[in-house]
Amino acid sequence: MxxxxxxxxxxxxxxxxxxxxxxxxxxxxxxxxxxxxxxxLVMFVGFGCWFVVDAVTTQVALATHGVEGTAFVLGRDHHRRGPDELSILVADVDDGRPSELQHWNDDARPGSTIDVVYDPRDPGRVRQVGVPGWGWWESLFSAAALICLALGPIVVVESSRELARRRRDRRAARTG
Known part of the structure; x- marks a missing residue:
């Protein structure tokens, strides 16, 4: 040997x-x-769809039964990632809680007043008058969610075919 x-x-x-x-x-x-x-993929599409649906329902609520009012600008919150927020206090709302704006024009400085549209049923839904409530951040997530929503079924179908093929190969290896 x-x-x-x-x-x-x-x-x-x-x-x-x-x-x-x-x-x-x-x-x-x-x-x-x-x-x-x-x-x-399912988690990303779910988050993206939630984000888009929330932004769209806010815009619809403000368009259908939004009330114009004034707001006092408290300050600007800087974020490392994502858009900055403008902290405001809507004068016509009695709860005294500040709201955040993610889109505003340059004349909104701390200590000034601005015209806003807010939802009386949910004062947290607020937008400055004359400023679109949809920016690049929402557009980015919307596009990514739509792409994943379109390609998601293809990935799931192909993945399930591959997993089924592997299952068949394992069974064939065990029996044969």
Missing amino acids: TARSRAGGTTAGRWSAARGRLRAQVGGSRTRDIWGAVVG
């Missing part, structure tokens, strides 16, 4: 066994990757 045969057979046999173990490990991780991509 040679040293090669005592160490586990021929070199080709050892490589074949190693390839089989590697395929089993990589196949399992790829299946997890597929499930992770599908779950991530």
Whole structure:
């Protein structure tokens, strides 16, 4: 018996066994990757759709039963990521809670008053008069959500086909 045969057979046999173990490990991780991509896609589309629906319902509520009023500008909140917010206090609302504007024009400075449209049922929904309530941040999420919503079913169908093929291959390997 040679040293090669005592160490586990021929070199080709050892490589074949190693390839089989590697395929089993990589196949399992790829299946997890597929499930992770599908779950991530569903979560992103869900968040994006929620974001878009919230922005659209705010605009519809302000357009249908918004009331014009004045607001006192308290200050500007700077954010490292995302748009800055303008903290305001609507004069016509009795609750005294400040609201935030994400879109405003340059004449809104701390200590000044501005004209706003607000929802009397939900005073947190507020927009400065003459300023669109939809900016680049909302447009970015809307576009990404629509793209994922359009491509999502394709990814899910192809992923389910791949997972079904792998399941068939495993069953065939066990029985055959």
